Amino acid sequence: MSARTPVTILTGFLGAGKTTLLNRILTEQHGRRIAVIENEFGEVGIDHELVVNTDEEIFEMNNGCICCTVRGDLIRILGRLMKRRDKFDRVLIETTGLADPGPVVQTFFMDDDMKEKFVVDAIVTVVDAKHILLHLDDSDEAREQIAFADVLLLNKCDLAEPAGVDGLERRLRGMNALAKIHRTTHGAVDLEKVLAVGGFNLDHAMELDPHFLDGETGDGHDHHHHHHDEEIASVGIEAGGDVDGRKLNAWLSELVRTKGQDIFRTKGVFALAGNPDRIIFQGVHMLIDGANGGPWGERPRMNRLVFIGRNLDREALNAGFRDCLA
Amino acid sequence: MELKQFAASTANDHVLGLSWSADGERLAAAPSEGPILVLNRQAALVGELSDHGLGNGAAVFHPDAGSLATCGTDGCVRLYDDVSPFARPVEISLGKGWIERLGWSPDGRHLATAIGKRLVILDAGGAPVCEFGPHKSSVCDFAWNPREPREITSVCDGGAHLWRLGHDAPFARFDWGGASLLAKWSPDGRWVVTGDQTPSVHLYDLTRDYPLHIQGYETKVKALAFNSASRKLATGGGKLVTLWTCTGKTGPEGTIPRQLQGHTGDCLALAYRPGSDWLASGGVDGRLILFEPDSSAQPRASQRLGSAVTCVAWHPRDPLLALGTEAGEIVLVEVA
Numbered sequence: 001m002s003a004r005t006p007v008t009i010l011t012g013f014l015g016a017g018k019t020t021l022l023n024r025i026l027t028e029q030h031g032r033r034i035a036v037i038e039n040e041f042g043e044v045g046i047d048h049e050l051v052v053n054t055d056e057e058i059f060e061m062n063n064g065c066i067c068c069t070v071r072g073d074l075i076r077i078l079g080r081l082m083k084r085r086d087k088f089d090r091v092l093i094e095t096t097g098l099a100d101p102g103p104v105v106q107t108f109f110m111d112d113d114m115k116e117k118f119v120v121d122a123i124v125t126v127v128d129a130k131h132i133l134l135h136l137d138d139s140d141e142a143r144e145q146i147a148f149a150d151v152l153l154l155n156k157c158d159l160a161e162p163a164g165v166d167g168l169e170r171r172l173r174g175m176n177a178l179a180k181i182h183r184t185t186h187g188a189v190d191l192e193k194v195l196a197v198g199g200f201n202l203d204h205a206m207e208l209d210p211h212f213l214d215g216e217t218g219d220g221h222d223h224h225h226h227h228h229d230e231e232i233a234s235v236g237i238e239a240g241g242d243v244d245g246r247k248l249n250a251w252l253s254e255l256v257r258t259k260g261q262d263i264f265r266t267k268g269v270f271a272l273a274g275n276p277d278r279i280i281f282q283g284v285h286m287l288i289d290g291a292n293g294g295p296w297g298e299r300p301r302m303n304r305l306v307f308i309g310r311n312l313d314r315e316a317l318n319a320g321f322r323d324c325l326a
Numbered sequence: 327m328e329l330k331q332f333a334a335s336t337a338n339d340h341v342l343g344l345s346w347s348a349d350g351e352r353l354a355a356a357p358s359e360g361p362i363l364v365l366n367r368q369a370a371l372v373g374e375l376s377d378h379g380l381g382n383g384a385a386v387f388h389p390d391a392g393s394l395a396t397c398g399t400d401g402c403v404r405l406y407d408d409v410s411p412f413a414r415p416v417e418i419s420l421g422k423g424w425i426e427r428l429g430w431s432p433d434g435r436h437l438a439t440a441i442g443k444r445l446v447i448l449d450a451g452g453a454p455v456c457e458f459g460p461h462k463s464s465v466c467d468f469a470w471n472p473r474e475p476r477e478i479t480s481v482c483d484g485g486a487h488l489w490r491l492g493h494d495a496p497f498a499r500f501d502w503g504g505a506s507l508l509a510k511w512s513p514d515g516r517w518v519v520t521g522d523q524t525p526s527v528h529l530y531d532l533t534r535d536y537p538l539h540i541q542g543y544e545t546k547v548k549a550l551a552f553n554s555a556s557r558k559l560a561t562g563g564g565k566l567v568t569l570w571t572c573t574g575k576t577g578p579e580g581t582i583p584r585q586l587q588g589h590t591g592d593c594l595a596l597a598y599r600p601g602s603d604w605l606a607s608g609g610v611d612g613r614l615i616l617f618e619p620d621s622s623a624q625p626r627a628s629q630r631l632g633s634a635v636t637c638v639a640w641h642p643r644d645p646l647l648a649l650g651t652e653a654g655e656i657v658l659v660e661v662a
Contacts, residue, residue, distance in 0.1 A: 083340040
């Protein structure tokens with residue numbers, strides 16, 4: 001497979017500052033040639049030859065299952081752009097403020113042509129630090145955009161009280177333990193932090209906030225201490241000991257089959273019995289992807305697993321994983 | 327049987343489509359970017375037509391006259407009465423959006439195109455005739471009824487719609503719920519076939535108002551072709567070319583297809599020679615393969631090109647094939 005073109009998915013609730021960030025990305029001298037797929041109602045407001053407007057078109061692949069939906073407009077537009085001789089280095093997809101990021105991400109996992117030519121680098125969600133609390137409790141879209149993110153940009157920090165931003169960051173961390181959080185004003189952020197994230201790179205699958213899984217080890221207990229959001233939350237599991245691969249496969253398969261619609265992101269690293277190498281994996285809804293992560297080396301053989309989702313049953317997840325230990 | 331490459335040219339970019347003029351003396355090539363090329367049958371350049379901004383869509387000769395229609399991502403259709411270096415086209419702007427497909431009606435009186443969710447019908451001079459829609463999603467493809475030049479099918483998310491000029495509502499719909507991306511109408515007017523986003527085809531028997539769903543393809547079906555007699559439907563979804571027999575009361579229902587081998591990469595283009603059962607197939611593996619499926623499932627002849635073969639077009643009369651590649655080659659091959 002030839003080198004795949006990285007894709008950044010830019011989400012954020014209405015008025016969060018996506019367009020400001022997009023303008024910054026397009027005007028900064030970073031040497032990258034970026035194709036921008038912008039939602040039909042957006043307004044980039046600058047002259048950029050590779051900005052393409054589109055209207056979200058959701059294609060169902062399997063009887064309405066949300067885990068099996070893709071964005072038909074992206075398949076058509078990106079498929080066509082990739083036929084140009086004068087190609088581009090990167091794709092940036094701006095979603096509408098009310099978009100579900102799921103079908104956008106799934107497009108690059110479920111469509112063979114997209115999978116062959118593109119790789120998702122990261123989902124970057126811009127959050128209005130002053131106003132997001134008005135939407136978090138009553139907007140599924142706002143919560144899901146946060147849950148899916150690899151990077152959360154707390155924007156407009158200059159307009160919010162510092163203590164309020166601290167509290168917001170704690171709440172977002174409780175919802176999404178995997179995302180890197182950066183505080184910004186007017187979308188000013190080092191572009192490497194949004195354009196070279198490697199959020200779907202399995203090598204980075206377990207680059208977690210080191211405090212997230214702090215605490216006891218070896219018993220498969222949940223060590224999440226910052227739970228503030230009852231509906232969407234992260235559940236982290238850390239356990240020493242080896243895992244029975246057959247049991248783990250059966251458990252994960254059953255879990256994504258029955259709960260996949262509520263599990264937005266999954267990442268994990270496992271020590272399989274009889275295997276000297278780390279097994280790393282990640283998932284989006286029902287789509288899971290695993291790989292050999294190389295030898296454990298000097299690192300302790302420690303299983304680590306994180307789920308981000310809606311109405312996750314912590315006890316059941318812990319019990320299910322404990323049953324997989326060899 | 328032997329394939330003899332006797333002429334070539336270059337478009338410098340991915341060739342999206344090729345179209346022969348009715349008299350077989352001109353070949354139009356639409357590259358992804360850059361001017362649309364008009365070649366003679368020795369592949370010599372006889373005309374370069376303006377490109378369509380960010381990218382071209384298609385270039386299609388009129389079925390009887392020498393005029394040519396082109397389109398692209400600038401939302402415009404251009405009609406050229408002649409393709410000389412000084413040609414001045416009629417330009418029709420259909421608004422903001424990409425136009426990727428054009429199709430003349432079999433009698434040459436109408437030109438169909440699609441922009442966004444609209445299927446637009448123009449007359450042969452470029453004047454608007456009507457629009458069909460709205461569709462649930464962008465119109466992905468369309469095909470005229472070869473037997474009834476006032477009927478056309480469009481496909482999009484949801485399935486296929488069948489329209490008749492002069493009527494606002496479709497006279498038939500085949501809603502299967504998923505997205506259809508390609509459309510062909512059999513020469514006898516009986517079958518409408520779609521290639522779908524899922525690795526499948528839907529085949530609609532208009533005589534029985536009956537849909538068939540055919541699954542089991544390795545990939546999305548990217549190429550469809552009926553032979554002139556409408557007896558055979560060739561489908562390309564993966565490395566194998568799968569051949570269905572569309573005869574009898576039930577067509578391919580319950581039958582076992584023939585599978586034609588030879589490609590080592592996905593099949594991208596299929597075309598039956600007019601009036602013959604020679605089937606040309608182009609693939610990601612850079613191979614042009616000629617099959618004669620009635621006698622063998624193996625290639626009768628093949629030729630390797632420098633990059634993926636993206637389109638093939640038979641000369642209207644002679645045993646001559648034009649093919650385009652991902653790298654921009656345009657090659658003329660004679661079947662000897």
